[in-house]
Amino acid sequence: MRILNVIDHILDKDSGNVVLSQKEIAKDNLEISNYVEKVIDKFEKSEYVELELSRIPMLEQFWNGRDDFQKLTEKFALDYFDSIKVNEKIPGGDLLFFNVELENLSQMIGIAKLDYTQRYIHNVEYDEDVLVNNIVQNNSILPSPSQGVKNMLLIDGDKIQLREQQYTGASGKWLMSRDFLNVAAVPIKVSNNVKQIKKSIQKISEKYDDGDDFTITSKTQQAIHDSIETDGVIDNDYIADVVFDQKEEAKAEFKDQLAKKAIEPVVTVPNVDYFEKKYERQKIKLDNGIEINVPISLLKNRDAIEFETNPDGSTSVVIKNIGSLKSQF
Incomplete structure (x- = not known):
């Protein structure tokens, strides 16, 4: 797998702002390459549904216009934030966009919503010139790739692989496929069919x-x-x-x-x-x-x-x- 484009935009629900990256991450950044590979691998080893790309005009436009990757990701991030900001149950996070070349030389685009989690970290502080090691809560920790991503999609030619989570709050229910991508009917998950x-x-x-x-x-x-x-x-x-x-x-x-x-x-x-x-x-x-x-x-x-x-x-x-x-x- 070879990285062609990768960019990360921040959806800061606490401040109500989207922090758009003005430049893509360097293609030769080995750390981000490993992260993307592991996110894809974890996704492909999980349950997802499959849809025809032609059913989702927003993503079809994204795929066909991927030469203008930066601009497309900016619009997607802004529209996505507008869709989720009214639902208090949806956490802030980063939107990670990547365009990769596979071993067979075909391309694949991925969009992953990296939800923030809370973790405690150490913090070095000074109290009147005296160094104090403190423990503080960080509310913007990104998930490790081994955790998997709750809301993610891969566009591979004419197919879309989709994994999503429904959020339910006082403002109602929110589902990426229905409330953002405007998909009329998403296939039932195989595991739900098996239960029935x-x-x-x-x-x-x-x-x-x-x-x-x-x-x-x-x-x-x-x-x-x-x-x-x-x-x-x-x-x-x-x-x-x-x-x-x-x-x-x-x-x-x-x-x-x-x-x-x-x-x-x-x-x-x-x-x-x-x-x-x-x-x-x-x-x-x-x-x-x-x-x-x-x-x-x-x-x-x-x-x-x-x-x-x-x-x-x-x-x-x-x-x-x-x-x-x-x-x-």
């Missing part, structure tokens, strides 16, 4: 007495993971076949419930790697306090783990063929 899929399956399984909660949950997670891994989507027809097997009435009811919740038969997954990793392990909590974190691929492997029902109705978990044990403290 799980709820529907659990409800229908209870109705048809289709097994215990653990078995149903495991089947559902396995099916979701396999669908993403194989096709890069969540195929709800496939999930219904795996979970409900030959119960056609249950399958039909499941599909009907999803339709009522406006969940498509095939859910697009824009960041496949993130969700493959998210669902590749099943956390099992036992009522005696033991927790087991099992790779989803081993749940059906009886040579690795087996669940046995005892005569008294309790369940034993048998973990097999262990070559070594390690205790992590």
